[in-house]
Amino acid sequence: MADELVFYSNPMSRGRIVRWMLEEVGTPYRTEMLEYGTTMKAADYLAINPMGKVPAIRHGDTIVTECAAICAYLADAFPDAGLAPPLDKRGAYYRWLFFAAGPFEAAVINRSLGVEVPADKRGMVGYGSFAAVMDIMEQAVAGDGYIAGDRFSAADVYVGAHIGWGLQMGSIEARPGFAEYSSRVSDRDAYRRAMALDDAAMPANSEEGRRSPTSSTPA
Numbered sequence: 001m002a003d004e005l006v007f008y009s010n011p012m013s014r015g016r017i018v019r020w021m022l023e024e025v026g027t028p029y030r031t032e033m034l035e036y037g038t039t040m041k042a043a044d045y046l047a048i049n050p051m052g053k054v055p056a057i058r059h060g061d062t063i064v065t066e067c068a069a070i071c072a073y074l075a076d077a078f079p080d081a082g083l084a085p086p087l088d089k090r091g092a093y094y095r096w097l098f099f100a101a102g103p104f105e106a107a108v109i110n111r112s113l114g115v116e117v118p119a120d121k122r123g124m125v126g127y128g129s130f131a132a133v134m135d136i137m138e139q140a141v142a143g144d145g146y147i148a149g150d151r152f153s154a155a156d157v158y159v160g161a162h163i164g165w166g167l168q169m170g171s172i173e174a175r176p177g178f179a180e181y182s183s184r185v186s187d188r189d190a191y192r193r194a195m196a197l198d199d200a201a202m203p204a205n206s207e208e209g210r211r212s213p214t215s216s217t218p219a
Helices: 015-025 067-077 091-112 119-125 130-141 154-169 176-186 189-200
Strands: 005-009 030-033 056-059 062-065
Touching: 005 015, 015 067, 015 154, 015 189, 056 067, 062 067, 067 091, 067 154, 091 130, 091 154, 130 154, 130 176, 154 176
Parallel strands: 005 030
Antiparallel strands: 005 056, 056 062
16 A cells, blocks of 8 residues: 555554554554564664664655654644644744653653763753753643643653653652643543553563553663
């Protein structure tokens, strides 16, 4: 099928974010589950993503990798799902989608790895400090709306998944605003369907990937 949508993933990866987005979109797709170190590094998949990591999608002849890019692409490719604001109202949408993919994730990962950026080098890392990133993100999700306005969007899938994972894994601070936002954006049928599908795909006797929207194993 010329415009077939194929989803490459592993249930213990950030592919869970894209699964959630696909369920929000509501269009048919085919899933190919890959294994670390074997099929994920095989030549046919390296032709999809030379990094040899998931997730990725192939939509007809178009290949997209990187979670934030996939979420943005799917919102544009399937506009009837209403997951992106009108073009003239996308300032906050793009801002927070890519803030989460850049400064937020970098700050969280560095903190998890024990990397402390010296105060005089903070201008080099793009996020300044972990504390500053937490403050900014908390302000962004405050209130009872969504990250880019009064409607749920692809940015909420991406931001919400990272905040939910961070709260469960203890990699971000357990601030009330984060918990309220995470609960609000994940209280959706598409989220529940996505989690059920990936939980069902988990290897036997493995509980690790069931713990969070993004899983504990980045890929």
